[in-house]
Amino acid sequence: MQTSNIRPGKYFWGIGATLTTLLIGGWLMLAPFALGYQPYGASWVGQTENDFWLGLGLVVVSCVGIGLFVLSLLSALRAAGVIRPRPRSEPVPAVPRAAAPTGQYAAPVVPEVRLHASELERAMAVLAATLAADLAERRRTDNAQPAAADTAGGRE
Amino acid sequence: MSRLIPPGMFILVLTLCAGVWLVVSPFALQSQPVGGAWIASTVNNVATGGVLFAVSLIGILAILALSLRDLVHAAAAARAAEDTEMQRTSVQ
Numbered sequence: 001m002q003t004s005n006i007r008p009g010k011y012f013w014g015i016g017a018t019l020t021t022l023l024i025g026g027w028l029m030l031a032p033f034a035l036g037y038q039p040y041g042a043s044w045v046g047q048t049e050n051d052f053w054l055g056l057g058l059v060v061v062s063c064v065g066i067g068l069f070v071l072s073l074l075s076a077l078r079a080a081g082v083i084r085p086r087p088r089s090e091p092v093p094a095v096p097r098a099a100a101p102t103g104q105y106a107a108p109v110v111p112e113v114r115l116h117a118s119e120l121e122r123a124m125a126v127l128a129a130t131l132a133a134d135l136a137e138r139r140r141t142d143n144a145q146p147a148a149a150d151t152a153g154g155r156e
Numbered sequence: 157m158s159r160l161i162p163p164g165m166f167i168l169v170l171t172l173c174a175g176v177w178l179v180v181s182p183f184a185l186q187s188q189p190v191g192g193a194w195i196a197s198t199v200n201n202v203a204t205g206g207v208l209f210a211v212s213l214i215g216i217l218a219i220l221a222l223s224l225r226d227l228v229h230a231a232a233a234a235r236a237a238e239d240t241e242m243q244r245t246s247v248q
Contacts, residue, residue, distance in 0.1 A: 010222035017215025065167030
């Protein structure tokens with residue numbers, strides 16, 4: 001595992017800076033009431049509105065910034081091999097059907113079990129394929145019986 | 157591959173602009189009487205805006221400097237690997 005290339009300093013600087021701007025935003029929302037330049041019970045003065053909404057915007061933007069820096073840090077750690085990469089969900093392949101003469105039911109081929117699939121998905125795939133094969137066998141038997149009966153009736 | 161400049165840095169540019177607005181807003185919104193002593197809201201806005209501006213600027217500069225350092229380290233590592241490869245080829 002190669003861990004010497006990790007340089008997370010810039011992400012920590014970013015997280016620290018956005019955390020500080022988050023606190024400043026919170027203070028801006030409280031300041032008109034804490035410092036008393038917003039009269040109690042009266043409608044908001046222009047400076048209060050400016051400070052409150054700017055503070056709220058700062059809080060929201062800072063939260064987004066913290067999230068972005070944390071994601072970048074995780075991505076850098078993942079690229080360096082410190083944390084395990086996320087498993088990618090692969091699309092389930094379509095079940096191919098065996099070639100069959102026209103008019104007859106073709107039994108589905110049992111799909112290859114992928115190594116990345118979870119145990120539940122694997123079990124479900126095997127179960128579905130087994131059921132389909134069983135159904136196909138039963139239909140084939142049902143189709144064969146009337147044909148045999150017709151042949152026997154013709155001889156009589 | 158991680159990006160050279162993290163996208164979160166653009167958030168710091170936004171907060172830098174917010175800091176500038178905070179400093180000028182008491183004068184732009186005319187809540188500060190012209191020629192008079194600064195009222196409480198003006199002092200608060202100018203001080204908070206100044207801190208916001210400084211924090212954002214320091215964050216941006218630190219990220220840019222560290223990104224540049226990463227770039228230099230990556231270039232040096234690539235050059236060292238290239239030299240090693242050339243030496244190996246010449247020995248063979």
